[in-house]
Amino acid sequence: MTNAINTPIASAHESTHTPLLNGIVNDPVTHPERTNATLARIQEIIQTLASPFCGSLLTACIRAAGPDVDFFEPIPTAVGEDVARALAEGLGPKLSAQAAQMLRESELSTQEVIHFHRKHKIPVSHLEDDLLPVRGQGAKIWDSKGRVYIDLDSNYSATNLGNANEAIATGLFNQAKLLISQKEDRIQVARTRFLKEIGGMLPDGLEHFYWQNSGGEAVDKALKIAKAYTGHTGVIAFEGGFHGRTHGAVSVTHNLLYRKPFGLHDQPWVYFAPYDDLTAVAALLEKEVAKTVILEWVQGEEAGVRAATPEFSQGLRELCDQFGAVLIADEVQTGFGRVAGAPGQWFASQRLGVMPDLMTIGKSFGGGYPVTAVVTNAKVAEAMQPGYDGSTFGGNPMAMTAALIATRQMKALDLTPYVVERAEQFANGLSKIDSPLLLNTRTVGLMIGIDLPSSEHVHNVQGVMKEHGAHSSLSTGATLRWLPLLVITAEEVQQVLQAFTAALNSLEGA
Ligand SMILES: Cc1ncc(COP(=O)(O)O)c(C=O)c1O
Numbered sequence: 122m123t124n125a126i127n128t129p130i131a132s133a134h135e136s137t138h139t140p141l142l143n144g145i146v147n148d149p150v151t152h153p154e155r156t157n158a159t160l161a162r163i164q165e166i167i168q169t170l171a172s173p174f175c176g177s178l179l180t181a182c183i184r185a186a187g188p189d190v191d192f193f194e195p196i197p198t199a200v201g202e203d204v205a206r207a208l209a210e211g212l213g214p215k216l217s218a219q220a221a222q223m224l225r226e227s228e229l230s231t232q233e234v235i236h237f238h239r240k241h242k243i244p245v246s247h248l249e250d251d252l253l254p255v256r257g258q259g260a261k262i263w264d265s266k267g268r269v270y271i272d273l274d275s276n277y278s279a280t281n282l283g284n285a286n287e288a289i290a291t292g293l294f295n296q297a298k299l300l301i302s303q304k305e306d307r308i309q310v311a312r313t314r315f316l317k318e319i320g321g322m323l324p325d326g327l328e329h330f331y332w333q334n335s336g337g338e339a340v341d342k343a344l345k346i347a348k349a350y351t352g353h354t355g356v357i358a359f360e361g362g363f364h365g366r367t368h369g370a371v372s373v374t375h376n377l378l379y380r381k382p383f384g385l386h387d388q389p390w391v392y393f394a395p396y397d398d399l400t401a402v403a404a405l406l407e408k409e410v411a412k413t414v415i416l417e418w419v420q421g422e423e424a425g426v427r428a429a430t431p432e433f434s435q436g437l438r439e440l441c442d443q444f445g446a447v448l449i450a451d452e453v454q455t456g457f458g459r460v461a462g463a464p465g466q467w468f469a470s471q472r473l474g475v476m477p478d479l480m481t482i483g484k485s486f487g488g489g490y491p492v493t494a495v496v497t498n499a500k501v502a503e504a505m506q507p508g509y510d511g512s513t514f515g516g517n518p519m520a521m522t523a524a525l526i527a528t529r530q531m532k533a534l535d536l537t538p539y540v541v542e543r544a545e546q547f548a549n550g551l552s553k554i555d556s557p558l559l560l561n562t563r564t565v566g567l568m569i570g571i572d573l574p575s576s577e578h579v580h581n582v583q584g585v586m587k588e589h590g591a592h593s594s595l596s597t598g599a600t601l602r603w604l605p606l607l608v609i610t611a612e613e614v615q616q617v618l619q620a621f622t623a624a625l626n627s628l629e630g631a
Pocket residue numbers: 277334335336337338340363364365366417421422451452453454455483484
């Protein structure tokens with residue numbers, strides 16, 4: 122036993138208990154983000170790996186920790202080695218290696234994590250505590266109990282390049298050591314690197330950026346820029362649309378549930394039109410109630426994957442030109458290859474061949490690290506003047522580093538033809554599934570909507586698929602939504618389809 126924090130790690134000879142010791146007693150120099158493990162986590166690991174003899178092994182660990190150690194507090198460094206030895210003895214070499222891996226992934230038990238979240242969350246949304254993700258690789262996630270799943274959520278399309286990212290980790294590490302934060306209006310090297318890299322990806326002419334931190338913020342700021350440019354406050358948005366939860370973004374989001382509690386249901390500057398209805402838009406523009414139109418080219422969250430037709434998208438562009446209105450394409454979800462229909466279609470606007478005046482981008486922009494932006498052309502950009510807006514964190518060096526590396530990776534992986542292939546594989550696979558429960562499917566790139574008879578079916582299908590190693594939590598009413606990572610492999614797509622078929626079969630029999 123020793124009291125010095127670093128000594129056990131540095132001097133212990135390699136033995137079964139050493140990796141366990143390194144998981145139980147944290148080295149605060151190499152891992153300033155962690156604490157020592159709790160007995161609660163040790164208990165969870167024992168129960169997961171060695172349930173038949175878990176009682177006596179847990180007792181041995183508790184005894185090694187001493188009578189005063191709280192189950193939910195970090196095990197004191199001084200007794201860490203004794204606990205590691207007791208655990209190693211009980212588990213043997215093979216399970217000890219697995220236990221050490223689990224400790225590296227989390228020193229806290231799932232129970233503790235759930236407890237703290239339940240206790241401290243303002244319940245703006247349902248807490249998803251069906252699994253605790255602790256590690257990712259490619260399209261897979263591992264939970265705190267060592268189970269692995271193919272991830273069909275991609276954090277709402279934010280982790281398109283993988284659930285962990287070595288290059289982004291290294292880039293952020295390097296940048297954080299040099300310069301961690303700079304306000305939006307200060308010049309910096311990281312952003313310049315990004316600007317030199319992005320060329321060729323965005324629709325031509327959209328080369329002026331205003332940096333933000335979330336999609337909702339980007340939508341807010343796009344609306345402000347559009348209003349400044351048109352000199353008109355009115356905005357046309359669409360039924361079934363979703364643009365985020367800030368005051369401005371939620372004001373142009375159709376669902377009343379999101380607006381009414383906050384008095385945002387009758388904003389005098391917002392007009393909703395049915396999606397795909399050019400006549401309704403033309404009528405509003407003719408009345409001159411609005412000079413800004415905002416929409417998603419593929420409605421995701423609220424409409425269960427509904428794509429604009431070419432006629433609608435081109436017609437909207439023509440109407441905006443005719444009435445001097447600006448078109449904002451909210452590509453926060455559809456951007457960066459998500460809905461590619463052919464090589465080079467990084468954005469839905471390119472897929473449709475329609476140039477918006479403003480575009481909002483976010484989600485996978487930083488490979489999972491928060492960074493978003495409004496992009497626009499020179500003419501619209503000029504309408505904003507110094508003092509109109511500002512941001513402490515927008516486009517900070519960390520965000521720009523993540524965006525730079527993610528952009529390089531997307532290009533290096535030549536992601537758009539890959540998405541086309543995987544989307545075809547999903548569409549073909551789904552078309553071959555013969556089940557009375559499968560009512561309709563829509564596959565737009567890797568945005569996938571699957572209509573089932575009811576929301577209860579959606580819930581049940583998600584449950585059975587989880588048992589088969591495919592995890593999804595997204596839905597819109599009776600529509601199951603899949604947003605797999607864009608790097609999902611062909612084999613993983615096959616596994617998802619098998620899990621889905623198994624789920625439908627089991628529910629048909631129910
Ligand atoms: C189209 C669209 N716009 C805006 C947002 C809001 O993004 P964020 O959650 O980053 O604020 C979302 C989020 O799902 C979205 O899908």
